[in-house]
Amino acid sequence: MENITAEQLKLRLRSLTILDMALTSDEWLRLMSAGREGDLIWHIFDNGGGDRMWIYIKGSSIVIKGFDHESELNQLAAAIPNFGFFEKTFRGMPSVLIRLFEQDELDETTFCLWTTDGGETWVENPAENTDGGKDWLMGYLTDDAEEFCQWAKDYYGKDLPFEITKKLVSDGKLSNDELKALGASDEALQEIEEYEKIWAL
Numbered sequence: 001m002e003n004i005t006a007e008q009l010k011l012r013l014r015s016l017t018i019l020d021m022a023l024t025s026d027e028w029l030r031l032m033s034a035g036r037e038g039d040l041i042w043h044i045f046d047n048g049g050g051d052r053m054w055i056y057i058k059g060s061s062i063v064i065k066g067f068d069h070e071s072e073l074n075q076l077a078a079a080i081p082n083f084g085f086f087e088k089t090f091r092g093m094p095s096v097l098i099r100l101f102e103q104d105e106l107d108e109t110t111f112c113l114w115t116t117d118g119g120e121t122w123v124e125n126p127a128e129n130t131d132g133g134k135d136w137l138m139g140y141l142t143d144d145a146e147e148f149c150q151w152a153k154d155y156y157g158k159d160l161p162f163e164i165t166k167k168l169v170s171d172g173k174l175s176n177d178e179l180k181a182l183g184a185s186d187e188a189l190q191e192i193e194e195y196e197k198i199w200a201l
Contacts, residue, residue, distance in 0.1 A: 068133025
């Protein structure tokens with residue numbers, strides 16, 4: 001993984017989640033959901049097609065765990081699951097981070113990486129010959145405004161104003177007028193306001 005710090009990752013999460021909220025008020029269409037429980041901030045990516053990614057932030061520790069249902073590493077689709085895959089994938093992960101996941105969430109894993117020092121160093125036990133969908137799933141966590149515009153056009157069929165999108169990517173927030181220019185409804189504006197509170201607590 002690229003050398004991304006916790007602050008850079010948080011900015012990218014904010015940008016994607018806010019843009020997703022602005023583009024539709026239909027929660028079932030959105031890729032991202034997010035929340036906070038105590039000092040744990042969580043984001044879950046779900047494309048509705050069986051692929052998911054969990055990003056859990058707890059202090060200086062972060063876990064990014066993904067599941068590409070078409071990957072050969074998908075043990076749920078295997079005739080005989082390779083439980084050694086899970087042992088290797090999570091080897092060395094602090095138990096406090098493993099306990100953030102329910103067992104069925106752990107079963108939905110084709111890649112996993114984590115940091116305990118705010119992104120100075122990342123740990124991953126990758127499989128050989130395949131990344132388990134890591135590159136394309138984590139590709140959504142971009143800081144490229146052009147990629148955001150292309151995604152909005154491909155996924156939502158909407159053309160975004162580039163300069164406003166670029167500001168969102170660089171700042172992780174926009175004014176209400178700017179959000180409306182992206183297409184945000186009044187309902188979405190309220191949801192975005194609530195979302196921003198999880199970072200302020």
